[in-house]
Amino acid sequence: MDSKKEPQERRKKRIAVIPGDGIGQEVIPQAVKVIQASGADVELTDFDWGADRYLRDQLTVPPDGFAMLGRDFDAILVGAFGDPRVKTNIHAKEILLGMRFKMDLYANVRPVRLLDAALCPLKGVEPKDVDFVVLRENTEGVYTDAGGVFKQGTPDEIATQEDINTRKGVERIIRYAFQYCERHTKLDGSPRNKVLMCDKSNAMTHAGGLWQRVFKEVSGEYPQIIAQHMYVDALCMQMVRDPRQFDVIVTNNMFGDIITDLAAGLQGGLGMAASGNIHPGKTSMFEPVHGSAPPIAGKNMANPFGSILTAAMMLAHLGMAKEAQKIEAAVLGAVRQKKTTQDIGGKLETTEAGEWVANQVSHP
Ligand code: NAD
Ligand code: IPM
Ligand code: MN
Secondary structure (H helix, E strand, C coil): CCCCCCCHHHCCEEEEEEEECCCHHHHHHHHHHHHHHCCCCEEEEECCCCHHHHHHHCCCCCCCHHHHHHHHCCEEEEEECCCCCCCCCHHHHHHHHHHHHHCCCCEEEEEEECCCHHHCCCCCCCHHHCEEEEEEECCCEHHHCCEEEECCCCCCCEEEECCECCHHHHHHHHHHHHHHHHHCECCCCCECCEEEEEECCCCCHHHHHHHHHHHHHHHCCCCCCEEEEEEHHHHHHHHHHCHHHCCEEEECHHHHHHHHHHHHHHHCCHHHCEEEEECCCCCEEEEECCCCCHHHCCCCCCCCHHHHHHHHHHHHHCCCHHHHHHHHHHHHHHHHCCCCCHHHCCCCCHHHHHHHHHHHHHCC
């Protein structure tokens, strides 16, 4: 009698790995090495989507590519897209924004955590003071590329870029924020209890008005959570003046993009920031916040920790909390012992920093 089928959650998880361009090709192999060292029961499959392939055969995403990812994989680990040889950036748009939009990964989850006081450019700020998350709407806003250029090349040229905000899109990310707040604790174990909606409704009144109305409505369903609001300009100032005040921030696509680079600065720079592009119940995609960083690409000097922490986030999402915690602890150890790349004060190369973390993960 051999009817002991593995329960769904126990099945080996299948992960698509797309390193992409520039430093993506250097940091993702380190994340993969660390995943393997953690003993996570996963099957990894590489894809060469990116600038090289596009320049070679004009293909950005193979036909049926997104359907294949959704059907055959449990998660996707991505590096970065962007190459000086592709001036239009069309491959990045079709691959990266393609995954976010066409796979409907509406919640871009960007945790902001300071691992060590030495990494923060602000005076007197300790790790416990920087522990918030930005939830960025990931499928609409100004990123839909609605708009056009008219009379191009003439003195009367006109360019429009529309900001698309749907009731459904705004409501689901705001609801996601309240649910996230309910379900997650801070690193020190204390409960999260504040959701702050960030917009520019004083100037962008139509879109902002919708966000304001929906936020008011949804926050009413969560009376135990403190609902707050800040204009995006004021929020930028507060983020560097006093990051302690933030807990869960929810905002639109573009503001989320901008404030998470700023927030990465609080963590030690772009090399440290992780993210997930999530649609609950669907195949989700995980990537560091940084891009392909052409000036440092190919030099074995990019910080792999943003990608390694992204891998931990992905494993936690797939139900492998133990492996995720081991990885996070190893990165913390590396930061404390300065076993890091030079952007955060160490002397190691990308591969050496990845190796150090992988060793720690396999022999803690
Ligand atoms: P970027 O994030 O690539 O890099 C900006 C600078 O930050 C780098 O020059 C480098 O000094 C530093 N940096 C970034 N990541 C680092 C790391 N891991 N270790 C050490 N230092 C690091 O942003 P950019 O220069 O504005 O964009 C470069 C290209 O990447 C563009 O084509 C852009 O469109 C693309 N991009 C892609 C993504 C993505 O695929 N998710 C994200 C951002 C930018
Ligand atoms: C990011 C990037 C992308 C974005 C670019 C490459 C389109 O900056 O993931 O933060 O703006 O979303
Ligand atoms: Mn960005």
